[in-house]
Amino acid sequence: MPNSTTVTEFLLMRLSDVWELRVLHAMLFLMMYLATLLGNLLIVTVTTLAQSLHTPMYFFLRNLSVLDMCYISVTVPKACVIFLLDNRVISMVGCAAQIFLVILFASAELLFLTIMARDRYVAICQPLQYPVIMNPRACVQMTLATVFSGLIYAGVHTGTAFRLSFCHSNVVHQFFCDVPSLLKLSCSDILSNEIVIFVSVVVIAGGCFIFIIMSYIRIFSAVLKLPTRGERGKVFSTCVPHILVVTVFVVSGITVYLKPTSNSPTTQDMVISAFYSIAPPLLNPIIYSLRNKQIIEAVRTVMSRML
Secondary structure (H helix, E strand, C coil): CCCCCCCCEEEECCCCCCHHHHHHHHHHHHHHHHHHHHHHHHHHHHHHHCHHHCCHHHHHHHHHHHHHHHHHHHHHHHHHHHHHCCCCEEEHHHHHHHHHHHHHHHHHHHHHHHHHHHHHHHHHHCHHHHHHHCCHHHHHHHHHHHHHHHHHHHHHHHHHHCCCCECCCCEECCCCCCHHHHHCCECCCCHHHHHHHHHHHHHHHHHHHHHHHHHHHHHHHHHCCCCCHHHHHHHHHHHHHHHHHHHHHHHHHHHHHHCCCCCCCCHHHHHHHHHHHCHHHHHHHHHHHHCCHHHHHHHHHHHHHHC
8 A cells, every 4th residue: 555554563552641640550450460360369279279169160260260360461461561661562473462362361251251150050040950960071071162162262353353454553542452453453454354243242242141141030030039038148149249240341342342443542442441351350359259158268277277
């Protein structure tokens, strides 16, 4: 194309160019990152060492915690660097790797949350069949299927994104590389990319979200029939925060990926992206550990053994 240069590297954006705000943003991101690592590492350690937590529910929770630590590590450390330093450059290979890993971990996260909703549904609504349906072999198979599906999904989106030519600009209006931001920079025909994104988001993200909501509707219907108010409150206190986190995760992701590429980028887009890339890994340990008496008791037991 005339008057254009082929892009070989990209520049990531900050939330602000004011130094004081850059430091504030870096500190906030760093604190959320460390809190996420600490909370999820605690869950992994306790669910591994405590024999009482070797059940399907905590098997999936342990996998989710490992996934959360990997997920947030793809974006936040690099974001802290670009907030504090003048170097905002990310190579083409680095950008492709970041997109692949973000999509891999985000899709696997959603699939794990769907499986965990299914696990709770079977445990509450079909307790007699629970040992048969959620047997160890089935749990391992679902985990492997989730990872394999995430690899294929991430590979498809990364491959279709980087078959394009980038020659309009190299400024990615985001604090990490993602597909919608790259499509805005392409000088190729992106209609096929938009169709792939739309279909995959609607089918996979929408399907998982509907499945999760339907599972919890059935759970709530069963819980309302319980005789004691305390048992109902225990289930609601765990399920409602889970639904809120899933809703924030899915809605923010859909908003970013289905927003028309013609729309001008704004700081609001970056904030929305932070919801689906940072909020779930940060909030999951709080929901599943601080509000879970079994994990709290297991932490005390493990700590007493260590000390």
